[in-house]
Amino acid sequence: MSALSAGLRRALPRLNRRRVIPAAAALAVLAAAAVWAVRPAADAWTSEDLRLAGDGVELDARFYLPADRDGKVPAVLVAHGFGGTKDSVRSDAESLAEQGYAVLTYTARGFGRSTGQIHLDSPDHEVKDASLLLDWLATRPEVTTDAAGDPRVAVVGGSYGGALALLLAGQDQRVDAIVPQITWNDLGQSLVPGGVFKKSWAGYFFGNGAATLTLGGSGRGQEQGDPACGRFAEDVCKAYLQMATTGVPDETTTALLRESSPATVLDKIKAPTLLIQGAVDSLFPLSEADANAKGIAAAGTPVKVAWFTGGHDGGEGPGTDSDRVKYLTLQWLEHYLKGEGETPGDAFTWSRVAGFSAMDRDLVTNGYSADAYPGISGTGTTDVTLTGAAQPIANPPNGNPGAISSLPGIGGRLSSLLSGGVAMDIPGQHANWESAPLTGSIDVAGAPTVSLRAASPTGEATLFVKLYDVDPNGTSTLSAGLVAPIRLTGLPADVTQAQPVTVTLPAIVREIEAGHTVRITVATSDQAFLSPATPAVYTVAVESTLTLPTLAGTPIADPGSVWWYALAGVLGVIVLGLIVLLLIRRVLHRRRDVTVVGEHADTPLVVKGLRKAYGDGFVAVQEISFTVQRGQVVGLLGPNGAGKTTTLRVLMGLTQPTAGEIYVFGHRLVSGAPILSRVGALVEGPGFLPHLSGYENLKAYWLATGRPWEDARFEEALEIAGLGESVHRKTRKYSHGMRQRLAIAQAMLGLPELLVLDEPTDGLDPPQIAEMRRVLQRYATDGRAVLVSSHLLAEVEQTCTHAVVVNKGRIVASGPVNDIVGDSPSVQLDVSDVPAATRVLEELGVKSVQTEGESSLIVDMNGTARSEVVASLVTAGIGVDRLVPRRRLEDAFLSLVGDNSRGSGDR
Amino acid sequence: MSTVEAAAGYKASRTLPIWAEVRRQASRRRTQLALGFMALLPVIVLLAFEFGGGRRDDDNDGGGGGAFSSMADLATSGGLNFALFGLAVSASFLLVVVVALFFGDTVASEASWGSLRYLLAVPVPRARLLGVKLIVAAGYSVLALLTLVGTGLLIGTLRYGWSPLGSTIAAEIPAGEGVLRLLGITAYLGTTLLVVAGLAFLLSVLTDAALGAVGGAVLLFIMSSILDQIDALGDIRSALPTHYADAWMGLLSTPVQTEDMAKGAISAVIYATIFWGAAFYRFTRKDVTS
Structure with a gap:
């Protein structure tokens, strides 16, 4: 739960003034843009x-x-x-x-x-x-x-x-x-x-x-x-x-x-x-x-x-x-x-369906133009041969049921009228004549004509002639729902005696594609028209030639092509901006401070007046200054939250310091400075790709450095990790200690001159800790240096040559471990009678006596021998249970930890 | 010896080589799964068509289904249409998720594993780290897209044959040109996905939670799609990153209609530039605390 909330806190930007102002500004700009977009334009x-x-x-x-x-x-x-x-x-x-x-x-x-x-x-x-x-x-x-x-x-x-x-x-x-x-x-x-x-x-x-x-x-x-x-x-x-x-x-x-x-x-x-x-x-x-x-x-x-x-x-x-x-x-x-x-010239423009509109799923058309208006008979014609015999068709009484061609007044979707869907014929009431599949597409623009002969027992017939475009799947489309109604009179009863009548079909604009067939349908009813009320059976024959008017035009340039130029412009601007940015970066890169501070040139690490204040005002560290010399193992000692990790983060270029400088071998250290390549690090625990084995992880890491393979000193690193065969298992299956050792090995890859380790013994068992100590001490002997952080006094005491004690973001003590670990002038005394003992001690001339607990006294000896103190107390009849010499580091450290390490926050 | 600026063999421009990042990502299960699924999807669609049983309605119900249903009807007419169908069904969600995964996961997962700080301590310059991650994520996204189209084309052609690219409204497009159209559609879809790529990448830089970055990008993309459905918003919708998502259908017309595609590409490129710019700006300045 707490991990989750911590994750959330990290994922959500913290609200503070630094963030609120730009966010509010961005919001205001967006809102203004939206208002501008929907504003009612002033009427012209x-x-x-x-x-x-x-x-x-x-x-x-x-x-x-x-x-x-x-x-x-x-x-x-x-x-x-x-x-x-x-x-x-x-x-x-x-x-x-x-x-x-x-x-x-x-x-x-x-x-x-x-x-x-x-x-x-x-x-x-x-x-x-x-x-x-x-x-x-x-x-x-x-x-x-x-x-x-x-x-x-x-x-x-x-x-x-x-x-x-x-x-x-x-x-x-x-x-x-x-x-x-x-x-x-x-x-x-x-x-x-x-x-x-x-x-x-x-x-x-x-x-x-x-x-x-x-x-x-x-x-x-x-x-x-x-x-x-x-x-x-x-x-x-x-x-x-x-x-x-x-x-x-x-x-x-x-x-x-x-x-x-x-x-x-x-x-x-x-x-x-x-x-x-x-x-x-x-x-x-x-x-x-x-x-x-x-x-x-x-x-x-x-x-x-x-x-x-x-x-x-x-x-x-x-x-x-x-x-x-x-x-x-x-x-x-x-x-x-x-x-x-x-x-305006004589140019005639028209349009033809081109396909679906991507945006609203309706149709889109392409415009065409021709030099002059050709009328509805086209500039050319194509004849299509129809096949089919004379057929009898029934006229339904009162035109019911009737075929459907269009839906007047409904204003149907354009697509349904132009891609089939609406038109329907009633079986028995229509006859079809169909062409063979077209070998090439035909651009029909105008009124097709066809001849037919009809016979009717009453001498009269009302017919509806339609042209269908039939695709290879059999889907037929009555272009625009247009039909040619025709009322014939004086018809013979026998179709063989009938005279051909030329029917001009409604003008259409349509490309009939190759592979499609053209079908002429003659029907007796249509719901859009009034057809004779009396039932009858007509016989109809359609002549074999269907004449389709054609029209060739030049496509009208799509005004939309301007958008492609706009796109090219946008891309150009972006590329230009990128080039400018890169040039600026290059200039800045050249101008950056590459001077080497001579006095620190041979010092692995110099930290001067480091201060880090976070965005919310929390000051994690301040006035941190220390030096790591060649051959030293320096311990950065402090309770949890003292600012150790923040210091190391700044040291690795992960975090920008608010103030202060860091020099590594005299080179000023900033985020991503190349000098970091001479530093090996373990900061805030191991970080490995869980799906790779330990060995592959080290390999992937070294690949990322881009440095020569031989420089890695893999064998030595692996030996330090001491994982044996486990090095080939996936790291997600590793125990905490194994990961820790692998991380230390990773930090040591290439044997960097400065090794920075954050809590290196975390998760290790006692023999491993002992081994690690030896490794670190040995590592520093070769002119290299090690900086370890720890919250364990004993560890620093046993591993390090030097120590820097920090608390609440400040250094409280620093120097060679021997100096600060050495005997402190004070001892802790457990006595049977505290008031009496205090009196005796004061007579002895010690520097100070402090009561601690019921039976304990902290005594600053001021040069008085411990044996003398014990002798005096015993002589005075006071029982001495225990006398513990104290050490300086402990003094410093414990008083800090005892004081309040709580509430100092995560540094 | 001590005054050298860097360790022997170190050069900032040689850190995190692209190939190293490609291998870092290739070894990940989710990369393998995403790419594998891209290859598998056409197979699943094919099986669905084969064993789905029942005829699809062929009664020309007109307007209702629109372009999409007609595309499904045509899917079995040939390899090109089959590949197109696979692309069309994936475009609005699957590809979005995959692209969001490649771009959203790349930095955030390194942060959550803790390996990001070690890369930065190598040191890999931050801009270079982002640049390499971006290029590799883009490479994987393109690979995913091509895998989807390629497998679709391959198995579609094996099963349904090699025939022209059909569309219910416009003329059939000859197979040779159809391949170009299909590639054009793929390229356009790739372009529109730049929005997702940009957003996911920005989120990836802002958060340590890989899931948050991927999910956030997908979420915002879907939200944009929903807003785009609301006609009342009027012209504001043209500014939505998903507004021109379907403009590739213009390539199914004869002659092609590319106006909306150009607009869509402009929109996508601008969005991606803003998002990526913000990602670089933020990442090169932020304190890496994970």
Whole structure:
């Protein structure tokens, strides 16, 4: 227990002022760093909430201004996605404001705290509202204007907001640049692709619009409309109900969706357009942006396209992608709005999944760029041959059970959409056509095409065509969960009579690796779409040629490579620092005091005024001075805790003295001084590697000295150890005495000129002690010297030529043993009558008489013969039991030990 | 004769030769056990795969298991994947313990045996003693890492054959390049372990209890890993020594993603420099009392 607590005390740093201050300082620095890291950064913008007038509605808006602006700044109108509010685009708005734009965000009519009803980006409503906001921007004194009432403004927005940007730019020529993201070209085509109603997405959004009825929309208190329609305008609501019921939009619905489609205004868009579209988007796939890009480019307006790995299904995408999108957006605005920076070129950038992100276990992508936008048919094509016969597949009633391709609105993990996992087909309801394993990998980027023939007893069929990437283990992946729905009419009942129909699959970005196969699956149902309610069995045959568009690009340099330079920099600094340190050390080493104190040059050991105070203020030794000459065996005698071990520790360079000097053969001794190589030591007991034998231990020790093998004088040392055959046993099995002897032998390896032994006889038995005495005396005869410490008087007396007596860290006596051990002038007398004896003795003229105990007297004789004292006492009739002559060393030592050796502490 | 500065044949730069320290450590049971276990682990994993029975779920449950489960699925596809799997399962704990053992034990155990003071009395200059101990501990750690990878590669190849390095997301990596990737991953893991090495070494200098030094380093490493799981800490986590521990997965992508690895290496190198610097600073000044 005590050993444990002692260990703990040693392991835990003691708290004292010297340690507390640096520790507190370090803690303070750490805390400050932590606070700095999490501190709220001062905003680089100011904002105000406003209620602005739309076309007959009141719009909830917020206007951001950069905090440090010089004069007027261009403005950016940021529009939110369907179901969002001005708060959904808050972070985009803030970062744009930080870039020095005046930013206006607002909640579109029918959402959040804005009044009015949802008209699906109708040119007569939402787009007009936005035009009025431009009017308002023109009135702001902070905003740059191109002409009176014409603000310098860009419109940025995703999805619902992206379509608004396109429609507004088509309708209002004051718009100077637009960045529509993940948005549609033709809403009818998006919601009813291939004539099949995209029920999941449509329902998801319809629910979203209706939900705002209960979520604060009603709080404004004007539209307490139809519960079936929520905040949707009546015509929009009707259109949805009609379309969702039949699955086929009627004329009115088609017209309404057409109204809300940028497709109608593309030729009027004059604002440079940056189109950003996601590759993991089953709502508005890449083809929508492609149509927009073509339409706008046809009007001669600058247009640039970028794809990223994300979208309505995939979200923002990996960090590299969102960084790229942000960079492109800022570059676009900077040039076309601020008039700064070079013209953003035609370069088309896209990204492809590269693997797992090490940090969050999601996907990471690599960016690629090509000189120009290639559209969705790639810059090249690769044909893959499919095999498989015509197969019958069943259409389940009401599309149930239905195959799964994606999970609209759930926002599943990107990785599950791109590495398989979600998609599932129902047996009996699908047929497969598969290629042979690919001989080389194919970089697919665009919309693959395939031809198929179908037959149906009803003359009609709704089919879902999908492309699977199948790895050698059979795991199939429906890239991004994209399917091509197709509704065929006028089909024959027999497949042999059917005409081939070319199906354009959704555009994907994927590398299909060598060894993988490509599978075309034709299914009859999909949970994301509305399929015919009546059961039927179709027969489908897929033609053998699948055309895959390919695209070659140059990888975009990873901005992360800068970190490697940083690493090289860090390493460089460290190496440089190391070199500087070594140089400084070398200089210091050269400058160190190597002078030999001539007067001590032939003296093995001179200790002068040694003092050691520990960190906690405890003074272990002070004013210790003594000398060890050649030929001497000096005993350092003192009770436990007198400071013997501390002195020896300093002597071996283990502990730094607080004051005082030590010279070994005239060389000043500091920690690790080479002169220590001429000193052999046993300090604080033996220290051996327990798993080695005694012999191996001595060998390992000598190896560590790096000195020539012959100098070790192994045989002599082993003889002194006297371990016999035990020298080849592991030291952990040694007794205390054996270890002690081995340690003495180790100290004697190489026959050092000064031998320092701490309690050498500890653990030895009497014959061994006697032997050790002889060994030490003999050792010192050859011009060498020995310093032994001991708390045993007899040992020092018998072994040493000289003695230094220490107590409580100070020297109390020193000199040749014979001098200090010699007779002391005092004797101890045991007498029968103490008072009488005292009287008699005082008459005899002794120096002093002290009573000790009941019957003892300590008498300083002052030259009086002992025989005379005894005679006088006996004559006086006092019985003398005992007379013991005392010795000086004993006097000194015992009085010390008797006094108090307790409480002097571990020195 | 008496004015010579040192005993005949003594030269400070010749004390405690590296080879002597290598032998000092090699004779220790824990060194042998640690290295032996590194060689044994792939064998155990192989036996587990062989006799573990039951098919692993192959129903593509998607997101749940993430990269790790897919790595286990791929482990039996070839020697490279097998070696990678062995490395991946050891990275977060076993290797940490082994490295902490080599670095944390080296000075503290000498102190607890009492042999440290005899080395210092030789005298081995303190900076040299630490330097040699550091180099030898690093050597043993590298040896352990290479043993793990080498044995994994060897028995994995013998049992499952030589095939490209597979990864579920990115393209398969041809075997030749796969070896380079595997070496790169090994090197990166070695680099991240510098943090453990630094911390264990510092503790080894501060305490006489070898167990305390090893345990303390492992403990702090685990604590850092736990803190790294707490999203609320935000960007502070990037400063945690374990934050980039998994960045080697970037080498399984095609093309490789090394940004996080560079960050991780910077973090590890800085931490190691601080810890080792502190160890040298402390040890060259402290009173050796054990």
